[in-house]
Amino acid sequence: MNQSMLVLVGVLVLAVGTYTFRLAGPLLRTRAEVSERVETLLADAAIVLLMAVLTTTALTQDQQFAGFARLSGVLVAGVLAWRKAPFVAIVLAAALTTALLRLAGVA
Amino acid sequence: MRSIWSHLGRPTTRAIALVCVADGLVGISYGAVAVHSGIQPWVVLALALLVLAGASEILFVGIVAAGGSPLTAALAGLLVNARHLPFGLAIHEVVGTGWRRVLGTHLLNDESVVFALDQDTLERKRAAFWACGLGILLCWPAGAALGAFAGTVIEDTDAFGLDVMFPAVLLALIFPALRERRTRRAALVGAVVAVAATPFLPAGIPVLLSLVGLLFGFGRKQLKPEVTA
Numbered sequence: 522m523n524q525s526m527l528v529l530v531g532v533l534v535l536a537v538g539t540y541t542f543r544l545a546g547p548l549l550r551t552r553a554e555v556s557e558r559v560e561t562l563l564a565d566a567a568i569v570l571l572m573a574v575l576t577t578t579a580l581t582q583d584q585q586f587a588g589f590a591r592l593s594g595v596l597v598a599g600v601l602a603w604r605k606a607p608f609v610a611i612v613l614a615a616a617l618t619t620a621l622l623r624l625a626g627v628a
Numbered sequence: 629m630r631s632i633w634s635h636l637g638r639p640t641t642r643a644i645a646l647v648c649v650a651d652g653l654v655g656i657s658y659g660a661v662a663v664h665s666g667i668q669p670w671v672v673l674a675l676a677l678l679v680l681a682g683a684s685e686i687l688f689v690g691i692v693a694a695g696g697s698p699l700t701a702a703l704a705g706l707l708v709n710a711r712h713l714p715f716g717l718a719i720h721e722v723v724g725t726g727w728r729r730v731l732g733t734h735l736l737n738d739e740s741v742v743f744a745l746d747q748d749t750l751e752r753k754r755a756a757f758w759a760c761g762l763g764i765l766l767c768w769p770a771g772a773a774l775g776a777f778a779g780t781v782i783e784d785t786d787a788f789g790l791d792v793m794f795p796a797v798l799l800a801l802i803f804p805a806l807r808e809r810r811t812r813r814a815a816l817v818g819a820v821v822a823v824a825a826t827p828f829l830p831a832g833i834p835v836l837l838s839l840v841g842l843l844f845g846f847g848r849k850q851l852k853p854e855v856t857a
Contacts (some may be wrong), residue, residue, distance in 0.1 A: 525668070525740055527697070527698045527699075528671055528692060528698045529667075529674075530698065530702075531673055531688065531692070531697075531698025531699055531701055531702040532671060532674050532678065532688075532698075532701070532702070533678075534674075534680070534686060534703075534706075535675070535679050535684065535698065535701075535705040535709075536674075536675075536678035536679050536703040537703040537705060538695070538706045538709070538711045539679050539680075539681055539684065539712065539764050540706075540707070540708075540713040540733065540734065542710055542713045542716075543712045543713075543714070543715075543716055543733045543734065543736040544729075545713045545716060545735045546714065546715060546716015546717040546718070546720055546736075547720040547723045547729065548646045548713070548719060549716075550716070550717055550720035551703050551720070551725075555649060556647065563714070563717050563810050564718055564745070564844065565810065565814050565842060565845055566714050566717070566718060566839060566842060567714065567715055567718035567719065567741060567745060567817075568802050568805045568806070568811050568815055569811075569814050569815050569818040569838050569839060569841045569842060569845075570714060570715070570818075570835060570836075570838060570839065571709045571738065571741070571742055571745075571798050571801075571802050571820035572798075572802060572815035572816075572818060572819050572838070573807075573818050573819055573821075573834065573835045573837075573838030574667070574711070574738060574798060574835055575795045575798035575799055575802070575819075576795075576819040576822060576823050577823055577826050577834060578794055578798075579706075579792075579799075579825050579836060580794045580823055580826075581797040581823070581827075582828055583829070584827050584831075587791075588708065590789075591790075591791055591792045591795075594789055594792035594794050594796060595792060595796055595801055597666065597765065598792075598795075598796035598799050598800060599799055599803075601800075602799055603763050603803070603815075607639060607826045608639065608642075608643040608646075608800050608801070609639075609642055609643060609646055610697040610797040610801075611800040612643075612646060612647075612650075612793055612796045612797055612800060613795060615789070615793065616788065616789035616793050617789060617794055618679075618788060618789070619791070619792040620787065620788050620789035620790030623665035623789070624787075
């Protein structure tokens with residue numbers, strides 16, 4: 522098998538596997554009734570995973586510290602979210618903070 | 629399609645549009661970088677359309693560009709995408725049934741899930757999920773293809789602070805859920821575990837490990853019937 526074929530197989534394995542992960546949740550749920558407690562637990566699980574995705578992307582890049590510019594942007598977003606600022610303002614302020622810090626030479 | 633928009637208010641529609649545009653811009657930069665490091669443009673486009681999960685695509689391309697086996701790259705990408713299973717368990721109702729499920733399943737990703745969780749009624753959850761999912765299905769492959777074929781339109785999205793937008797979006801959207809004490813405790817413990825594990829474990833595993841945080845959220849109250857909505 523040449524390299525292009527091998528890459529194609531890799532792409533397909535990743536695509537089919539990812540689709541299977543996505544399908545498994547809804548399929549399992551339609552086959553089982555769950556209690557309200559489990560329902561709450563699953564909702565919490567989604568938030569816990571998203572929080573983990575957000576903190577790891579805020580703090581790390583390629584398994585190393587991502588730098589103060591990105592971290593500062595996320596902290597600004599946190600403060601604005603706490604003060605109940607509108608979503609668009611939160612996200613744009615975060616990007617602006619990080620961009621300005623980088624312009625000023627902060628990594 | 630019109631029913632999707634009529635259920636969402638203006639702020640939510642605008643927020644979803646912003647996220648889709650940001651994803652598109654990151655896609656341009658990623659596509660250009662991938663092709664520069666020797667990846668064929670068709671690989672970038674195929675990944676964007678068929679996988680539709682940015683982090684795993686970037687990892688796949690990184691491993692292949694560094695000379696790793698495409699199968700190793702696929703397995704690494706699958707580790708990163710394993711979190712989609714618990715996502716589907718949590719918000720199965722928004723994905724739809726019958727033929728809708730075929731496409732709805734493909735639209736399950738961090739952004740569409742977090743927008744759905746942020747809404748209060750099932751109707752609005754569905755609308756937010758589909759609007760965000762379809763928007764990203766359009767913007768991510770379009771951006772990645774543009775970057776891959778047209779080259780370096782945007783050389784470095786980091787200079788514009790685009791890399792901070794994704795974590796900022798997640799933070800803004802899960803913040804209301806964190807006001808619940810139980811959820812906050814679980815999420816904070818999970819986050820500490822994930823960050824601490826990141827330097828030592830392959831990508832994807834630290835995020836899955838964060839689920840141990842759930843033990844700290846429910847923990848003691850498990851004994852009392854406190855969930856009496």
